[in-house]
Amino acid sequence: MAGLVAAAEARRLGADVLVLEKLDRPGGSMRLSSGVIWRHRDFARFRAECPRGDEPLQRTLFERLDADLRWLEGLGAPVTERGTGNPLTTGLRFNPPALTEVLVRAAGGLRSHDGAGVVTGTPLLSPPDGAPLILATGGFAADRPLLREHVTREADHVLLRTAPGSTGDGLRLGLDAGAATGAGLDEIYARAMPAPPARIAPGDFVRLAQLYAAHAEVLNERGERFEAATWSEIDVAQWMARQPRARAWLRVPRARLDRLVRGRAVGAMVDAAAAAGAPVRRESEHVTVETVAGITTTLGGLRVDEHARAAPDLFACGADAGGIATGGYASGLAAALVFGRIAARAALGEAP
Ligand SMILES: Cc1cc2nc3c(=O)[nH]c(=O)nc-3n(C[C@H](O)[C@H](O)[C@H](O)COP(=O)(O)OP(=O)(O)OC[C@H]3O[C@@H](n4cnc5c(N)ncnc54)[C@H](O)[C@@H]3O)c2cc1C
Numbered sequence: 002m003a004g005l006v007a008a009a010e011a012r013r014l015g016a017d018v019l020v021l022e023k024l025d026r027p028g029g030s031m032r033l034s035s036g037v038i039w040r041h042r043d044f045a046r047f048r049a050e051c052p053r054g055d056e057p058l059q060r061t062l063f064e065r066l067d068a069d070l071r072w073l074e075g076l077g078a079p080v081t082e083r084g085t086g087n088p089l090t091t092g093l094r095f096n097p098p099a100l101t102e103v104l105v106r107a108a109g110g111l112r113s114h115d116g117a118g119v120v121t122g123t124p125l126l127s128p129p130d131g132a133p134l135i136l137a138t139g140g141f142a143a144d145r146p147l148l149r150e151h152v153t154r155e156a157d158h159v160l161l162r163t164a165p166g167s168t169g170d171g172l173r174l175g176l177d178a179g180a181a182t183g184a185g186l187d188e189i190y191a192r193a194m195p196a197p198p199a200r201i202a203p204g205d206f207v208r209l210a211q212l213y214a215a216h217a218e219v220l221n222e223r224g225e226r227f228e229a230a231t232w233s234e235i236d237v238a239q240w241m242a243r244q245p246r247a248r249a250w251l252r253v254p255r256a257r258l259d260r261l262v263r264g265r266a267v268g269a270m271v272d273a274a275a276a277a278g279a280p281v282r283r284e285s286e287h288v289t290v291e292t293v294a295g296i297t298t299t300l301g302g303l304r305v306d307e308h309a310r311a312a313p314d315l316f317a318c319g320a321d322a323g324g325i326a327t328g329g330y331a332s333g334l335a336a337a338l339v340f341g342r343i344a345a346r347a348a349l350g351e352a353p
Contacts, residue, residue, distance in 0.1 A: 003338075003341035004341065007345040007348075009076065009350070011349060012108065016349055020108050022111045030297070031137045033203050035207050036334070037042045038095065041090055042090060051325070051330070062331070062340075070093050071170075136175055138319075139163075140171070143161050159191070160194050161296060161297040175321065180312040180315060181311075186224065190326070191242050194206075195291075197293065199278040209220070209293050217257075219252075221245060223245065227240050237249070249292050268288075271325075304323065308344075308353055309347055
């Protein structure tokens with residue numbers, strides 16, 4: 002998303018832009034996402050939930066998101082829901098394929114890596130003489146060796162609940178160019194997903210998420226228990242990604258199967274996991290679902306300032322830039338939107 006946003010903003014400012022995408026379709030993880038672009042309602046709450054994040058970056062995101070959402074809507078991106086359904090947050094929900102289409106149009110189209118030129122998501126190319134480069138390659142959630150190095154020894158077992166292009170190209174290029182990593186390179190956002198032998202296609206990443214740790218006993222395969230404490234369940238996800246085989250068992254009292262989590266009944270999520278093929282044990286008082294950590298996005302990355310600058314003439318945005326959600330979770334789409342626009346303006350020498 003961040004690369005398309007940066008390109009759209011750069012074109013609005015009169016720049017000639019060429020967007021290069023390494024996959025055969027645009028949109029990255031944005032296209033697979035739920036499409037909810039949000040911020041905390043209250044800055045103090047944002048700080049409290051993401052305590053190790055860089056405060057100026059967080060402030061920038063918090064202060065700019067509403068105007069950037071209006072800009073996005075102004076491009077013609079259709080809003081499917083106003084509000085997030087969560088009293089702690091505010092934002093808009095977009096239809097991801099439609100959002101992708103609108104952004105590709107505003108970005109002036111895409112080329113494969115064979116094209117000459119530069120601006121976003123292009124670490125395999127060198128920019129033309131002296132042109133700034135914006136890294137927007139979506140972090141490294143799809144790269145098991147990098148996940149093993151930075152996040153978890155259980156990297157071979159996690160589900161890659163992400164677009165396949167996010168293999169850390171921006172991180173490698175940024176480090177080669179003299180940028181540094183920020184805090185929290187080991188942090189990820191993940192979801193409990195139906196465990197193998199469940200079969201999960203990318204189009205099912207949202208539908209099959211098991212979002213009821215708050216109603217369940219959460220156990221690893223040694224029988225050790227984890228107490229979920231956050232509404233986003235980021236704590237559960239970070240924990241389970243590091244448990245043996247990245248597994249957790251969610252044991253739900255039958256009396257809670259009718260509870261709603263973000264509009265979905267717990268029992269319906271359990272049934273969806275069973276239908277996908279996950280091991281589900283049904284007993285008289287409880288239902289237990291075996292789940293695996295589905296790594297969705299990396300939260301750590303290159304260190305950037307409020308102008309998305311990672312090194313001289315090098316900018317990073319979206320999941321390539323770390324330091325925003327460190328210690329908790331904040332909207333990755335919001336970061337991609339706000340810092341994608343900022344990166345374009347900074348790269349063109351425009352006022353932020
Ligand atoms: C199932 C799911 C649900 C989600 N739901 C939400 C949600 O509701 N709200 C939210 O805020 N976030 C959500 N997210 C997270 C969100 O999608 C990401 O945080 C966001 O897409 C990150 O934006 P990005 O631009 O950094 O990466 P992406 O959107 O993944 O874009 C990166 C692009 O760069 C391309 N690329 C990579 N390497 C290269 C290269 N070398 N050359 C050229 N191109 C390259 C990739 O192929 C990709 O197209 C969800 C993610 C998933 C997977």
